[in-house]
Amino acid sequence: MAEVKGKDIVVLELTGVSSIADYFVIATGDGHVHIKALADKVRETLSKLNKKISHTEGFESKNWILLDYYSVVVHIFSKEARDYYGLENLWGDAIQISLDDEKWSNAV
Numbered sequence: 001m002a003e004v005k006g007k008d009i010v011v012l013e014l015t016g017v018s019s020i021a022d023y024f025v026i027a028t029g030d031g032h033v034h035i036k037a038l039a040d041k042v043r044e045t046l047s048k049l050n051k052k053i054s055h056t057e058g059f060e061s062k063n064w065i066l067l068d069y070y071s072v073v074v075h076i077f078s079k080e081a082r083d084y085y086g087l088e089n090l091w092g093d094a095i096q097i098s099l100d101d102e103k104w105s106n107a108v
Helices: 032-048 079-085 102-107
Strands: 007-013 023-028 055-057 064-069 072-077 095-097
Touching (some): 023 079, 032 064
Antiparallel strands (some): 007 023, 007 095
């Protein structure tokens, strides 16, 4: 099976900006099936790293899924839902960091 990949992945560092989480990971999926596959892949990968999930939302939705891992919250949206919620703009004070950033690597 081909690797499941999200589109336009952004990591926002919320440390010092909010107490909700330290990081938001935001990704776009091509549709309901892709969004669910992305969420399943995140859960599978983080489970193998013994990361405990706190909360999930949106699996019944066709537009978004949220996975809360305490200090890291993963948001997977359809293109339309991502544009509508505009988290990058809402959290404009947050620093965008690369997935390759050492700081991010240590958080996961």
